[in-house]
Amino acid sequence: MNMNVLDMEKKWQDYWEKNKTFQAITNDKKEPYYILVEFPYPSGSGLHVGHIRSYTAHDALARMKRMQGYNVLFPMGFDAFGAPAEQYAIKNHVHPREATKRNIDTFRAQMKKVGFSFDWDREFSTTDPDYYKWTQWQFIQFYKHGMAYKDTIPVNWCPNCKMVLSNEDAAGGVCERCGTQVVQKEKSQWMLRMSDYAESLLSGLEQTNFAEKVKLGQINWIGKSIGAHVNFQIDGFTDTFTVFTTRCDTLFGATYCVLAPEHKLIDKITTKEHKKEVEAYKEACKLKNDLERTELNKEKTGVFTGTYAINPVNEEKIPIYISDYVLATYGTGAIMAVPAHDERDYEFAQKFNIPIIQVLEEVTGTPHEKETKKNSIVAVVYDEKNQKYLTLNWGEMGGRLFIGGTIKEGETALECAKREIAEETGYTDLELVSILPKINHHYYAYNKDKYFNIESTGFLFKLNSSKMQEVKLDEDENFKVEWVKEDVVLKEITDELHHKTYEYAMHPGAMVGDGVHINSSWLDGLNKEEAITKMIEWLEEHQCGEKKINYKMRDWIFSRQRFWGEPIPMIYCEDCGWNPMPEEELPLVLPDVAEYEPTDNGESPLAKITDWVNTTCPKCGKPAKRETDTMPQWAGSSWYFLRFMDPHNDKEFASMEAMKYWQRVDWYNGGMEHTARHLLYARFWVQMLHNFGLVPKSEMIWTRVSHGMILGSNNEKMSKSKGNVINPDDIINEYGADTLRVYELFMGDYEHDASWSTESLKGCRRFLDRVIRLGTKLNQKTGYTDEALVHKTIKKVINDLQTLKFNTAVSSLMIMVNEYEKYPDGISKEDYRVLLHLLNPIAPHITEELNENYKLGKPLCVSIFPTFDDAKTIDTTLEIGVQVNGKLRATVNLPKDFSQDLAKEEALKAPNVIKHIEGKEIVKFIVVPNKIINIVVKN
RNA sequence: GCCCAAGUGGCGGAAUAGGUAGACGCACAGGACUUAAAAUCCUGCGGAUGUAAUAAUCCGUGCCGGUUCAAGUCCGGCCUUGGGCACCA
Numbered sequence A: 001m002n003m004n005v006l007d008m009e010k011k012w013q014d015y016w017e018k019n020k021t022f023q024a025i026t027n028d029k030k031e032p033y034y035i036l037v038e039f040p041y042p043s044g045s046g047l048h049v050g051h052i053r054s055y056t057a058h059d060a061l062a063r064m065k066r067m068q069g070y071n072v073l074f075p076m077g078f079d080a081f082g083a084p085a086e087q088y089a090i091k092n093h094v095h096p097r098e099a100t101k102r103n104i105d106t107f108r109a110q111m112k113k114v115g116f117s118f119d120w121d122r123e124f125s126t127t128d129p130d131y132y133k134w135t136q137w138q139f140i141q142f143y144k145h146g147m148a149y150k151d152t153i154p155v156n157w158c159p160n161c162k163m164v165l166s167n168e169d170a171a172g173g174v175c176e177r178c179g180t181q182v183v184q185k186e187k188s189q190w191m192l193r194m195s196d197y198a199e200s201l202l203s204g205l206e207q208t209n210f211a212e213k214v215k216l217g218q219i220n221w222i223g224k225s226i227g228a229h230v231n232f233q234i235d236g237f238t239d240t241f242t243v244f245t246t247r248c249d250t251l252f253g254a255t256y257c258v259l260a261p262e263h264k265l266i267d268k269i270t271t272k273e274h275k276k277e278v279e280a281y282k283e284a285c286k287l288k289n290d291l292e293r294t295e296l297n298k299e300k301t302g303v304f305t306g307t308y309a310i311n312p313v314n315e316e317k318i319p320i321y322i323s324d325y326v327l328a329t330y331g332t333g334a335i336m337a338v339p340a341h342d343e344r345d346y347e348f349a350q351k352f353n354i355p356i357i358q359v360l361e362e363v364t365g366t367p368h369e370k371e372t373k374k375n376s377i378v379a380v381v382y383d384e385k386n387q388k389y390l391t392l393n394w395g396e397m398g399g400r401l402f403i404g405g406t407i408k409e410g411e412t413a414l415e416c417a418k419r420e421i422a423e424e425t426g427y428t429d430l431e432l433v434s435i436l437p438k439i440n441h442h443y444y445a446y447n448k449d450k451y452f453n454i455e456s457t458g459f460l461f462k463l464n465s466s467k468m469q470e471v472k473l474d475e476d477e478n479f480k481v482e483w484v485k486e487d488v489v490l491k492e493i494t495d496e497l498h499h500k501t502y503e504y505a506m507h508p509g510a511m512v513g514d515g516v517h518i519n520s521s522w523l524d525g526l527n528k529e530e531a532i533t534k535m536i537e538w539l540e541e542h543q544c545g546e547k548k549i550n551y552k553m554r555d556w557i558f559s560r561q562r563f564w565g566e567p568i569p570m571i572y573c574e575d576c577g578w579n580p581m582p583e584e585e586l587p588l589v590l591p592d593v594a595e596y597e598p599t600d601n602g603e604s605p606l607a608k609i610t611d612w613v614n615t616t617c618p619k620c621g622k623p624a625k626r627e628t629d630t631m632p633q634w635a636g637s638s639w640y641f642l643r644f645m646d647p648h649n650d651k652e653f654a655s656m657e658a659m660k661y662w663q664r665v666d667w668y669n670g671g672m673e674h675t676a677r678h679l680l681y682a683r684f685w686v687q688m689l690h691n692f693g694l695v696p697k698s699e700m701i702w703t704r705v706s707h708g709m710i711l712g713s714n715n716e717k718m719s720k721s722k723g724n725v726i727n728p729d730d731i732i733n734e735y736g737a738d739t740l741r742v743y744e745l746f747m748g749d750y751e752h753d754a755s756w757s758t759e760s761l762k763g764c765r766r767f768l769d770r771v772i773r774l775g776t777k778l779n780q781k782t783g784y785t786d787e788a789l790v791h792k793t794i795k796k797v798i799n800d801l802q803t804l805k806f807n808t809a810v811s812s813l814m815i816m817v818n819e820y821e822k823y824p825d826g827i828s829k830e831d832y833r834v835l836l837h838l839l840n841p842i843a844p845h846i847t848e849e850l851n852e853n854y855k856l857g858k859p860l861c862v863s864i865f866p867t868f869d870d871a872k873t874i875d876t877t878l879e880i881g882v883q884v885n886g887k888l889r890a891t892v893n894l895p896k897d898f899s900q901d902l903a904k905e906e907a908l909k910a911p912n913v914i915k916h917i918e919g920k921e922i923v924k925f926i927v928v929p930n931k932i933i934n935i936v937v938k939n
Numbered sequence B: 001g002c003c004c005a006a007g008u009g010g011c012g013g014a015a016u017a018g019g020u021a022g023a024c025g026c027a028c029a030g031g032a033c034u035u036a037a038a039a040u041c042c043u044g045c046g047g048a049u050g051u052a053a054u055a056a057u058c059c060g061u062g063c064c065g066g067u068u069c070a071a072g073u074c075c076g077g078c079c080u081u082g083g084g085c086a087c088c089a
Helices: A005-019 A049-067 A083-092 A095-114 A129-144 A194-207 A211-222 A248-253 A272-289 A290-295 A341-354 A415-426 A486-492 A497-508 A529-543 A654-661 A677-691 A726-735 A737-746 A758-777 A787-802 A806-822 A827-839 A844-853 A899-911 A910-917
Strands: A032-035 A071-073 A148-158 A163-165 A183-192 A224-234 A240-245 A256-259 A303-310 A317-322 A334-337 A358-364 A371-384 A387-394 A403-406 A430-445 A450-463 A482-483 A545-551 A570-573 A577-580 A614-616 A624-627 A666-673 A702-705 A877-884 A886-896 A922-926 A932-938
Touching: A005 A095, A005 A726, A005 A844, A032 A049, A049 A071, A049 A303, A049 A371, A049 A666, A049 A702, A049 A726, A049 A737, A049 A787, A049 A806, A071 A334, A083 A095, A095 A614, A095 A726, A095 A737, A129 A148, A129 A577, A129 A677, A148 A224, A183 A272, A194 A211, A194 A224, A211 A677, A224 A248, A224 A529, A240 A256, A240 A334, A240 A545, A248 A358, A248 A529, A248 A737, A272 A303, A272 A317, A272 A358, A272 A922, A317 A877, A317 A922, A371 A415, A371 A497, A387 A415, A403 A415, A415 A430, A415 A450, A430 A545, A450 A497, A450 A726, A482 A486, A482 A806, A497 A726, A570 A910, A677 A702, A726 A758, A737 A758, A737 A844, A758 A806, A758 A827, A758 A844, A787 A806, A806 A827, A877 A910, A886 A899, A899 A910, A899 A922, A899 A932
Parallel strands: A032 A071, A032 A666, A256 A317, A358 A430, A371 A450, A666 A702, A877 A932
Antiparallel strands: A148 A163, A148 A183, A224 A240, A224 A303, A224 A545, A256 A334, A303 A317, A371 A387, A371 A403, A387 A482, A430 A450, A570 A577, A570 A624, A614 A624, A877 A886, A922 A932
């Protein structure tokens, strides 16, 4: 091996290219297998070591599958529309096309240097007119099927830059470029009716093999919730408004309603006295964008409209507020507020002093058939000065408790609490801090031998002074009064009712759990689920509401006021409105312009090119204007995997025949950051095309996996500013591509993040050097020297590569090399070739080179991958552990598939085993075939 | 706050379906080769007790408890760290 590593690697890369080794042929007889890695955005900084990790992983899988006889489609392309290229263009006044082309050339060259087995004949970029022609064509199909529409929606607007900003660029409510306060501005935008597909995107997941966490990400993003619409009459108006709620069972506890500041009815129903305030509040909200509303607005704000709504179940008049904690874009933009059972409503009600009505009680204890009902109290008394709680220590009778008691006739709960405290402990100078939610408690009283069901009201008091009165105790009240610290309360107050009361006292807020209804007329006694069902029946019967399902997922805003994107192929005519441009005129190519800055009023730079904008109406032929917005970056990546199936087709985006042949993407790998949105957009796109009869299946992606990030050696994300970036070119030049490939797969669990370690990388180089040196140990023997080792390793490598366990695949090959090195008479050609073959998917260059050098056979890439015989994977003799009472005491050597009798015989011979069973009775003798022996003994 | 994932040596990490915990690699230490270094090879490497060295024993997979002949793995309850979503009614 005198050849320079880089030359050697180049030699094989040229060989593959010349022989088209990795070409995927549509309609080949072999079974198709489609492996896809997310195509990159070709940034100016070149390929990242993180790209290489996932590409190598799937390259190894692709190479193995090919050698196993599959027709593997493993394509690569570029997702090249997007902001950085546009920013670069603005600065340097060159068409983004130029920078993009340069970056793609760099990326492609780097990938080739790593030796990926992509079918480069299928390469394209989303920015190629031949490609985006079909993106535009598909948009027109969406429009024709009513899935694309124009709508006016608020966008982030920087009045200084005169530019529409994405939510990311408007973080914190200020423009990222100039720091000016961002405002919300209404703008007409193209939208896709994605929310129509919410249910189908949810149910479609069943036809995929996505990782559970990926499915969950999708489910959460879609955000389905089942609830009800409730209609409210407005006092003094004929108008009504509708709210969406998932908790219609708590309707009796609704003490106010809230409309989103953008709600249409506000202007109409606001009373004169409140007009000014309401207007001011609405203005203030306009200045806030979505992020501000959520992040910076922990404290609830809002104003009263002066008007009341009528609660349909009890005809109560409840005030209508407006507040930005209600979102205009979700549900109906209006809510009924139940402060007792919703955290947000609770906060708001506290601040605005709105009544809180509990309509659901938590249930503690176990119900019993014969129960006596009564009302009672639990009082928590806190002494701020000493930081102690007042408790009664009942000793063995009932442990430690707070003060409790039964409410007497004619007495309020509060009076009862004060009386009980005074009678049992003597303290009288107390200040009420809060009344806690009622609890429905079931218990058994030993002293009375009776079952009780009590409705307990909790109180939190503060001790003002230790002023006392005389203590009057009944005979059975045998306890000690003790002040204790918090830790004693937590440890010793174990009674469910008292414990819960303490929790309520410490964490005031809404009770959001399940329980039994109270204060709710015909719902009383029902639990949450029963009450929801009954309430929906009632609402529907009285025609003031209905069952309703809502989704968090909104329609897709498809317009961008940017230059570097696919032009939206729509034309506006004064007479005919919006119409798609004729399909035969596609692609609508991005023109050359001098300036890439957006216009003063936030239009795309395309708007400035009048001879491009001005056209004729495809319907009536009169002068008309083109849409100047472009598509979002997500557009091109929503269907590229279909184009890879038929990339040179100039009649269709991909032929049905090709799509039917390749069937689907068998493996789709990408970053976790794309598993929610990108994957959802891609699935939505496919489902639409499928419904239009243009794609054979409604789900075209079978398995989705995601890789972990590669962090810098300091465990932080690689970034230029932190100076921890590893440039793959440097590593390849110094250690070779194979070393980099082996290391990136060996560095850790593929799905988890891993930190870069150049020391570990060197270890992988050492491993390859040892593989090379094994070539000097070849002997003249034939066959495998150790058949079990070979079959075991083949099995391990095949299984591991198919289950993304690349690190253990490498380690099993390291073990093989360790074993080979120990052979006293060297290794056979078969031994060597099988090692090289198994290593080939991971380190393809050096293995081919060695295979050729030592004349071991055809090039590995065109040879059939090794197969294993399960029966031969087990060693002929096994070292079996012998346990006594589950503790390892000895190991014995036994032939494989040893008999029970032999196992017993050998186990009982081991001296250390004898020592541990001597004088004891053997209760059980467990022999697990080929695994372990356990002797259970008793004294 | 809610949802998800993960906690194993000095480090990255192994351990099919509960069956000899720490594979493999890195780092480290000692030795061989060498004038020397690098490279390479050999040996050791969780902790404690113990031994001249073995042997042997005990403790060990975030914490507490449970199931089992046997638990890193299963069950219940916590703690910590990452990630995602975040006023979605």
